[in-house]
Every structure is written in structure tokens, then in C-alpha cells.
Amino acid sequence: MHPHGPALRHGGGTPVARTGANRRWMSRREIHAQTGTLPDRRPAGRAAISAPYQSRCRLLPPYLQTCLLPFGASGKALHRMGEFLTYFADLRRDAGRQLPFAALLVALGALLEGIGVLAILPFAAVITGTADTQLSRDLLGWMSQFGIDSEWSRAIALVGAFLTLLAIRGVVIWQRDTRLLSLGLGYVDRWRSKLFRAIGAxxxxxxxxLRRTDIEHAVTNDVARLSAGTDQLLRAGAAAAMVLVQLGIVALLSPLLLVLVGVLMGTALLFTLPLLRKANLLGERITHSGRRIHGVLGDFMASQKLARLNNAEGDFLSRFDSAVSDVRGHQLAFQKSQITARLVFQFAAGVVVLTALLVGFFVLQTPLSVLAVTMVVLARLVGPIQMIAQTGQAIANALPAYGALRGLYADLLAAAECPTARPVxxxxxxxxxxxxxxxxxxxxxxxxxxVLHSVSLKIEPGEIIAxxxxxxxxxxxxxxxLSGLLLPSSGELEIDGALVDSEAAMRGWRSQLAYLPQDPFLFDAPLRENLVWSADNPTDEQVWHALELAGAAEFVRASRGGLETRSGERGQAFSGGERQRLCIARALLRNPRLMILDEATSALDARLENDILTRLSAMRDRFSILYVTHRRDAMIHADRVLSLEEGRIVSQ
Ligand SMILES: Nc1ncnc2c1ncn2[C@@H]1O[C@H](COP(=O)(O)OP(=O)(O)OP(=O)(O)O)[C@@H](O)[C@H]1O
Structure with missing residues (x-):
């Protein structure tokens, strides 16, 4: 056995099921633990995000479903609630240990707000000279124990206490808001990062x-919508705490008023409930149309030259306009429903405040200072309650984006290659x-x-095959x-006698070869970065040597920036043939054991192609070569020429 055989065999990871190209390297249980969702049992090979994406969500607990169904909650509504709970649990899990501290700050902030409002009572007592509530009487009595008896000394003491309270509140609120902000930002950053990793794995x-533009849309738009929704949710959490404390104050002052406020606020919130479904539906449509915008833009940018040559810009433009106007229409509809909800709520809130005032004054004969505090509390409650109601809509609108992200992530995880594979x-x-x-x-x-039928092929060390x-x-x-990108549906691949039958082995094998595809790719970065990208820190001398061998040194030297020349988007700064030679140099810098060229010299003239193949052939003591070519002239460098017809090797 080859000394490195085991490295190809091992590397950790347990396949859960293995059926040719459709492998699973992570169990459904593991995926569920990471995403809260179970991937379909369908094969992972076709994981394009279908639109609208059918998000699979953890359903509501059965007892909750049983409770809600009699109230007319539809299956879709339960599904949406389940999706929200999954999202919430995900956010909570992500916040981890930061959460209790953030919750403490939220509670403290709300309490300080409440105390600030209650401080109005002694103020009123001092100003009016009457202590008409138990709280004011207690406080004035407590102050006189410390010799604070006169009106002025009381006022100064109260102002001092109030300012101190304001300062402490400021510090707590600052801490609270920055913590919540970093919680929200961290959450969406981690989504971006885990999606990126999952794609790589x-x-x-x-x-x-996968469609490139769908991925771009997910990592930019969907994540941005999730970010906005999460930010609003966290702020609404702080607002809810404040509302609770202030309702507590109302209860302290007059429990009957609390009931009144509760009933009327609940009624106002109910106005917004039907809008949640609409917000969710519009969110789904925004996701769908947003993908269309990215798709058209991606196609347009990729086929710029062709579009111009065929005068087809108009077609792209009309498709783009239609997608943009769809998104705008859905966003407008969503904003309109938010405005409606806001106005309805403001009207209801006005009714509540006026009713509370009239009932308090005429029916309950509530003291004036209590009524004043109640009015202040109610006025302060309107904003936060309105925000909570609007957050419901914003979250309902953002949930489809979350569903799309989660679904994509689950699909990618289900298709993850062995994460512990250590390439050799x-x-x-x-x-x-x-x-x-x-x-x-x-x-x-x-x-x-x-596509392939019983193909058998052997390449001996140093052999060159066309x-x-x-x-x-x-x-x-x-x-x-042969390069370990695909696992054959049947049959076996062996490298140096070791079976390449697992993700770990495939990854290990890939690190030992260089593959040059038909379409040479360069990043928009300096040439040096492009060349050393997949190599092990080569020196400048080695880089120039590789460029010489690939026939690229001359034009790189002639360019003004040398190795610092930027290659432009997808290598536009170089001709097709130059890009191919640069990619050959990059491949050589990997020190491969097998060089695979998929028509990688097709853009070169016959003389240059011949020249490069001659130089590569001279390095057969370093690597074996397999190259695809249609040119007879290029075949003369090969020890053997194979011909593939309809998935069968017909001549060797
Ligand atoms: N990702 C894919 N999904 C489904 N079918 C595919 C996929 N890639 C290739 N095929 C199909 O497999 C067949 C072989 O494709 P392949 O690209 O291997 O051929 P090829 O010999 O390299 O062709 P060419 O010389 O034109 O590049 C084609 O019929 C193609 O439609």
C-alpha cells in the first residue's frame, strides 16, 4: 500500500447514508440540533432555493395548537407562529450568555423609567402643598426624618434626586441600547458567516x-431584512418591559384604571392582528421579487457584451423594471398597512386617554395628582405600545427572509462535506x-x-494522457x-492504491492536484494574490519561475505594475490566452501530483500551446498529466490518447 494511502481513507466524519452522488455526512439529528429544522430526505444535489421557498419549520407544540385551533387559527397561521418561535429560539440561543445581562439592563431601564414617573407624585405634593396619595405622604414623612421640612429644602432634595435618577437612567439606557444593538448585529453577522461557511463546506x-444570484440575494437582502426585523424586535422587547412597569404603576395608583387601560389597549392591538397575515404575505412576495431583481441583474452583468451585440438591453431592462416595480408595490403595500395600523392605534389610544381621564375624574373621583401621573403614564405608553404593534408587522414581514435563510442553510448543511477532513x-x-x-x-x-457508463482508466506515475x-x-x-469533486454513482477511484470513497479522501486528494477548467478565472486583485492564492507561500522567485514555465513571464514583466497589476473583474485586464497562461502558472505553484487541463490551452495559438505542453511534459517527474483537447497537434505530447463517446471510453 502507498504510504499515504490511509490519509486518503481517513479524516473523520461518518456518512449517514451513501448512495453515489447523493451523500449525507451529517445526520438529520445533527442538522436539527444546529438549525432547528429537519431537511427533506430528498437528495442534496439540487438545492437551488426554489421560489417561493417552502420553509420547513418546527411546528408549534401540540398543546398550543389544540388551544389555538378553536379560535380559528388556520394551519398557515400556526405555521407562521411556529416559524416565529423557531426564529426567537434561534436568536435566544445565539445571544447565549449575553442574554441574561441584556435582560437585566432592560428590566433596570424600565424600572428607572417607572421610578422617574412616580417621582412626579412628591413633586406635585411639594408644589401643591398637599400630599394626596399614600406614597407622597410616606415620602414627605421620610424626608422630614432627615430634617428636610421646608418647601425649598424638599424641592432642592427632590430636584437633586431626580437629576441623579436621570443620570443613572441615562447610563443604564445607553448600556441597554448598545448591548441590544450588538446582540442584533452579532446575530445577523453570524448568519452571514455561517451561510458563507456552509457554502464552502x-x-x-x-x-x-445553486443559482449565484439567489445566494447573493440571501446573503445581502434576506440578511438585511432579518437584521432590520431583529433590531426592531429587540427594541420592542425593551419597550414591552417599559410598558409592563408603567402598567404596574397604573395598577399601584388605581387598579380600576389598569383594567380600563388594559381592555382598551388590547382592543387597539387587536386591530393590528389581521394585518400580520398581510405583512407576512407581502414579505414572501418581497423575497420572491427581490430574487428576481438579483437574477436579472446577474444575467445582465454576465452577458453585457452579448446583450449589446444582440441589442438585447431592452429585454433585460423591461424584466428588471418589472421586478423592481413588483418589489416597490409590495413594499408600498406593507408601508401602507403599517401607516393604517399606526393611525388606527393612535385613534384608539386617544379614546383610551380621554376615557381614562373622564372616568377617573367624574366616576372614580381620582385625586388630581394621580390623574396627572396616569395621563403622563398613558401618554408615555402610546409610543412603546405602537412600536410593539408595528414590530409584530415588521417581524411577520421579515419571517419569509428568515425562512429562506434557514432553508438554504439546512440544505447546505445536509450536503456538507466532512468538516473534519484534513487534506494532505x-x-x-x-x-x-x-x-x-x-x-x-x-x-x-x-x-x-x-452520463458515464463503466468507465475504466489507469494513469501511471508521470504518464501524459490526452x-x-x-x-x-x-x-x-x-x-x-478523477479530481475528487464528484463521487461516482458506481465504480471506484484509487489514488496510489488507496480508495477515494469518502469526503475526507476526496478533499485530501483535491489538495494534491491542480485542475484547470475551461474558463480561466482570476479575481479582481493584484496578480501576485491571484497566483499564490492556492499555493503554500511561494517566494517571488518561484512565482516568476512558474510564470516562465507557463509562458506568461514576458507579458507580466511588460505590464506596468508587474506582479502588482490588478487583473480586473474576472481577469478582464488580460486576454483569454493570457488568463489561461496565468492560471497554468498558478497551477504549477501548487506543486501538484496530477495536472488536469480541461481545454485549458484552447485560447492559445498552436505554437504557444505546443510550447507550453512541451514544458509541462518535461516536468513528468513531478506530476502526471491528463488534458482534454480537440486539436490533433496538441495530442502529440500524450503517451496515450483516449476518446470518450456517449459516456464510454472507445479507444485507448
Ligand atoms: N450539473 C449538471 N446537471 C445535469 N446534467 C449535467 C450537468 N453537467 C453536465 N450535465 C450533462 O452531462 C452531459 C455531459 O456533460 P459534460 O460537461 O461532462 O460534457 P463534455 O464532454 O465536457 O462537453 P463539452 O466538451 O461540451 O464541455 C451533458 O449532456 C450535460 O448536459
């Missing part, structure tokens, strides 16, 4: 099936690889027709299997 069939560095092994593929078959997810075949014959699919 998901297997190739899943990731390649090529430099540690060295020397060209021996590769053996036996009876490999492959069928793409959702397709009935196999692969040709018609378009669609399955060449790229075969290369993806």
Missing part, C-alpha cells in the same frame, strides 16, 4: 446547482500520482440518463470524478 453537486498537502507527498478508475458510472441528480470526444460526451464529468 457543501459538496460540489449541491453548490454547482501535496508537498508532503511529492512525486507524480498513480490513478485508477474502475467501472465508473455517473448520473446527475434528477436525471435518468447516465482525452478527446464530442461536446457533451462526458469529459468534464469524468475529470470532475
Amino acid at each position: 457543501a459538496d460540489w453537486p449541491t453548490v454547482s446547482a 498537502e501535496a508537498a508532503q507527498i511529492g512525486g507524480p500520482a498513480r490513478l485508477s478508475l474502475t467501472d465508473a458510472g455517473f448520473t446527475y441528480q434528477g436525471q435518468s440518463r447516465p 482525452l478527446s470526444g464530442r461536446s457533451g460526451a462526458g469529459k468534464t464529468t469524468l475529470l470532475d470524478i
